[in-house]
Amino acid sequence: MSMPLNPAAAPAGRGQSQAIDLIRKIDRIDGHWQPRVVAEMNDYQFKVVKVQGEFPWHVHADTDETFVVLEGELKIAIRGGADAGDGECAGGEAVIVLRAGQMAVVPRGVEHQPSADAEVKMLLIEPRGVVNTGDGAPGARTVANDQWV
Amino acid sequence: MSMPLNPAAAPAGRGQSQAIDLIRKIDRIDGHWQPRVVAEMNDYQFKVVKVQGEFPWHVHADTDETFVVLEGELKIAIRGGADAGDGECAGGEAVIVLRAGQMAVVPRGVEHQPSADAEVKMLLIEPRGVVNTGDGAPGARTVANDQWV
Incomplete structure (x- = not known):
């Protein structure tokens, strides 16, 4: 597969x-928390990212948002989220733990904080x-959209 | 995680x-080419399936459709598809080969035929x-939608 001259x-x-x-796509990304688009399906994007820390x-x-863990x-x-059916997050706090081969969908409107003690490689799916x-003001971790790898 | 009484x-x-x-979800499915929903993201579904044969x-x-191979x-x-940028499918025929950890998006309007010489376990993402x-008349392989596992 040939790569575009400008990988972004x-x-x-x-x-x-x-x-x-x-x-292989993730291994071409410099740094953590730097999502890069690899493909689009209708108006959704598949983004790969490696992360470590909080x-x-x-x-x-x-929108809902999907995490698929590949490594780590x-x-x-x-x-503060909607009840997921098990009553665990009806206004309270819970932690979803995902290992390689596991995925989770975070519902729209649910505050969330991803973290990784050691490096994690994953796939994100979202519009x-x-x-x-x-939502809200950009911060130090805000990354420009539509950067491809 | 507790399972619903009716897994469908x-x-x-x-x-x-x-x-x-x-x-683990796939291992609970009987038979090949029997996709089962595991989660929804907005109006999209994540379906797992094991397949073998043509x-x-x-x-x-x-709609576009996404395949993520987990095993096999x-x-x-x-x-007859749109040109994917490499000119390989501008009206002609091509074969995409996917192994574990690889994905592909088949564009809307592109005729496609999945096949597997040996059993493949995969994740499908589509509306x-x-x-x-x-499209067209149902066939022997047509499966009812919205069956969960």
Whole structure:
């Protein structure tokens, strides 16, 4: 697979109709908490990222967000959320622990804080245009959207 | 995690706010080519499935579709599709080969045929309501939607 000259620009085919090796893509990213788009499905984006440490608490009022862990162990603390059916987060706080091969969907409007004691490689799935640090003012961790790898 | 009494019904939380082990879910499915929903993100569904052999050629005119391979080697033959940027499928036929940790997005309107020489376990992502065998009349492989595991 040939790479575009500018790795930050969207390729002509939006990453479709081709095999995408997720870990290989992540290994081309410098730094943690730097999501990069690898493909689009309708108006959704697949983003790969490696993370370590604590991310700020944030919320996306208008969309659910999906995390698929490829390597490592990710924790997602959630609070103030809708009841997930088990009563664990009906206004309280809970922690979702995800290991390789596991995924979780964080509902819209639920405050969450991803963290990783050791490096985690993962796939994020969410609509195009979602800001990584959530609603409100940008912060130190806010990353520009639509950067491809 | 407690399982619903009827494994085919959608759980109250739509599979959200919890860790989902994809292979463990697949191991609870009987038979090949039997996709089962594990979670929803907005109006999209995450479906797990194990497959072996050849699936019929089909097309989804209105939506892209995503395949993420968890175990095994999946082939997706595509034809008559839009140019993916590399010129390989501008009206011709091509085969996408996916191994564990790899994904592909098949664009709307592109005829495709998944196949697997040996068993493959994978995750499908697509809007709620997409028929597995595509547009047109149902066939022997058509499976009812909204069956959860």
